[in-house]
Amino acid sequence: MKILKNTLINFSINHYKLATLLMALFTVAMCAFFPRVEIDTDPENMLPKDEPKRVFHNETKKQFSLSETVVVGIVNERDPDGVFNPATLKRVYELTEFAKTLRWQDGERIDRLSGVIEVDMLGPSLVDHMSQGGPGEIKFEWLMSRPPETREEARAIRDKAFSNPMLKGRLFSEDCEVICIYLPLTDKHLSYRINTELNKKIEQMDGDEEYHIAGVPVAEVAIGVEMFSQMAVGSPLAMAVIFCLMLLFFRKWRLVILPMIIAMFSVMSTMGLMIALGFQVHILSSMIPIFLMCIGTVSSIHILSEFFDVYTNEKGRKETIKEVMNTLFVPILYTSLTTAAGFASLTFTPIPPAQIFGAFLSIGVMIAWLYTVIFVPAYIMMIPKRKLENFGMSARQKEDRSLLTKTLRATGNLTYNHAKPLLGVMTIVVAVAIWGTTQIRVNDNYAKRFVKSHPIRKADMALNKHLDGTYTAYLILEGRKPDKLTEKEARNISRNMVVFADQIEAEFKNAPELARGITKIIPGLAGQSRSYEDFLNSIIRHIDQRRENASDDDFYAYDELRTYIGVEKERLKVFKRPEVLEYMAALQHHMEESGLIGKTTSVVDAVCKVNQEIIDGNPENFRIPDKLQGVAECYFQFQQGHRPNDLWHMVTPDYMSANIWMQLKSGDSSDMKSAVKAVDTYFKENPPPVDLTHRWAGLHYINLVLQDKLIPTMLRSFLGSFLVVFIMMSFLFRSLRWGLLCMVPLTITILTIYGIVGISGKDYDLPIAVLGVLALGMAVDFAIHFLQRGRGKYGETGSWKVTTAMMFGEPARAISRNVLVIAIGFLPLLVAPLVPYKTMGIMLFAIMTLSGVITLLALPALLTVAEKWFFKKVRKAASPPVKGPGKFTPSEILSEESEG
């Protein structure tokens, strides 16, 4: 340690130009990678690529051809018919036609277009309408093949739309005030371009309508844009704020500019390194600059603060800085290490953006440490001596009379004279805070990341007010074909085929005899079959052979028997079975009734609607047919429309998986969680008629998966870093009890912060979750500085009373300055239009302030109360284990006396 220290400090002081050059070179080299920056706003990436639920989500998207979708909502709250008036419908039509053209050549591939997927678009002019024509006549047509001319025509379109439950609450609102156009995209990254084009078009349109553009891809892009503005505006603003604060404390811009340089260079090096290593900038890592800006200045502020207090013209800069570095090298190294360890613990979470954030923050902290150690002395050496005149002492005299100094002295006295009541109050605070943490509600909401005035948030509120929810999750039901054939099943097939043959005897008089002929070879076929399906196939093949050379009469009878087996085979496709559809219908009904889900859509709705129209259009026939063949016919007829492929968004072509679209009215992940629970309970209480598994997909669900992981993983990583920091502290102080003492302020701080989160009802989301770990790494710094120097001084004075007085001189001032600089330095996050940034800003401000205050209150109070217990060893061992300040500077004695 000593060697490291001396090497670094001597290098820096003796070769200050080289040291500066090295730092500048590395930074410039890293900056060269900036143009390669890539932004990642994909909420999916919150989970690792191989996370099973994410894998399933993507499989589902592929299986059901689901695309990321931009939603355009057209609102008319003024017209008595709402949006169903000729003028509005004309605009809707125009906008739909325009949206169809939003496609561009896909890179170099001439044959491929990317953009809006026209065939999957939804809009009033793009969907089918099935209805009754004349008596006994069924009619297939577009819902709105062209915009209506008159009010009557517009109302007719409204009535048609209302007759289709699959469109209600999705394509248009039941209050008739909103129509939506859904634009699925080949690539969600195109949403920015599409959004821009749509807005251009909308600007040209007249009329009273309001237009809203929503959907996850749009929100993602908006977050990306805000991230850039945050980095471009927030970080420089933080820098400016920190600069002003420091100027206020130190008054010498030549010195104040030093921490700024260090912070800036650390930020640029770290971000450059991150980009160079090919990592994308995520919403969390976009906060690295502002974090480093604050943390990077801390150590140099400590040095400056000390330098400021110790410097005298007689000693000169070289000696002074040597002395200062001697005093502060160890605490600065440890504070950096603990901070880095705190951040590094994030790499153990299963959340990739948090891993990257943690890893690069800790790298950044160590870069800042290195820059501080090699550049601060170098910089001071570069300042012309005369510029430091009137620095230090004289300025410090002024400082002595400042409000900060007075307050700190009073605080010092308070901790010594009223230590026990003070600790009592803290115990109560901790007790309340612990209760508060039990009240924490885990929740996240993608839309609520935007401030209320943001267009995305406005669109979200407007559309959810009218529609049955715009947040979509998919409940995927999967059936299984039996992999084995039982003897009983084989017998049943035989028996039932004969029963069937007897039933058709009137029409096919040979059927019973032929059927009995087949049953004779059935046991043999069953023996050779691997599965039930295989068995049925072998019967069909067998019938085909017999049929080939049969007489006409036999041929037709065989045809019937073959069909009978064929239908049995179709029955294996679970989503053709009426009882399975009935089960789904009941589940959907249950979910809608529970209020957890705004609207559900599935093949059940499609089948019911087709059944209703192919019979007579009577609403009572909006039901599931009784027979499998009836269901099959409905599926068949559905595919005869303009959009046969819509079916495959709801069921797979093998009819083994079905997708229930669940629309939620709120974007809260906690509501999604309730829905998931409700479905689980339903399945438990109402076993499905066949073996069905249920799993969820959809971005909204993915968000919940992340939320569910937050508390356990963050708690784990918090405890991990707590342990690491504790070990480091015990090592630093060579004492378990001092190590433990060091953890006290941050424990109280973090408990209090989460207590407040719990009590205030603020949602516990990702930014809040990572805060705990961040706070740990940063809050421990103050305790290290306080205890390190407190022990050193105690070793010299031998009395805590005297030491207290000294501690609330320069060391407490350094801590307070740091607290103020960092805490206020984070406040520029508040100007960001994204809520997570604001939250971070406020929370960090609170954490820094609290931990500073608690360090200055709890530690001296505890040491006052348990002086003997803590200082027994220190007194014996004096100072050697800790390479603290070896000597007592006259200025400190002075300050101690003046307090007298």
Add this chain to the structure above:
Amino acid sequence: MKTTIITACFGLFIGFACVEGQAKELTVDEIVRKANHMALYQGADGKGKVTMVIKDKQGRIRKREFNMLRKNDDNKDRDQKYYAFFQAPADVRKMVFMVHKHGALEKDDDRWLYMPSLDMVKRIAAGDKRTSFVGSDFLYEDISGRSPAEDKHELIKTTDRYYVLKNIPRKPDNVEFEYYLAHIDKKTFLPMKMEFFKKDDRLYRVIESIKVEEIQAEENGKKVAYPTVTVSLAKDMDNGSSTEMTFSNARYNIGLSSKIFTERYLRRPPRKAMR
């Protein structure tokens, strides 16, 4: 085109020049008329088994199988009757789709649907014929044929093998395409390829004749061979799906009775014609 003919005329291959000379006499309308006849009206009647294999973007396959009967009402290549009896999937077997096609533009086709599970006959209201045929990439109109009177035709190119016609709909509101190109085989006059375009000349749909077979038949006591498309492929570029339609057991001039094509026979398919 003119230059081709001139070059050919000056050529030494008389036979070749003769073919070209014959082509010279053909007007666009004649090509269209012949192509229409070859595609839809050969023989007085006919039957066959149709198998459709629908393949989606992901390569998942669905099958359809039906027997098809057709009868011309006259020799004018106008009115026609179609009868499609579904065999597979098994759960829709016996479903029947019947069309009385009217050549006259002002008269809509009559269409019926028989649904065996409900034992119910439904008429399909007049209107849009550009909906999917049984969920395949073929549209109703592809099966029963689009009347030549619906489009304006233009011969835009003649190649060694094909006349390439550009067909522009007279009522663009009724269809989803802007125009389509038809490649008509010069020898057989069978349409070999139809390419449908949307705005900005974007090709989005193609129907190709993959295989043509000569089907032997008797016409007025004489042996004849009807060139028949037995395998065709419809591709939908927008959906990324395609459908292969195979026409097998094709027979012509089998003497189908008109009464088969009536509502009564929807419930009880004519057995003999079905095997």
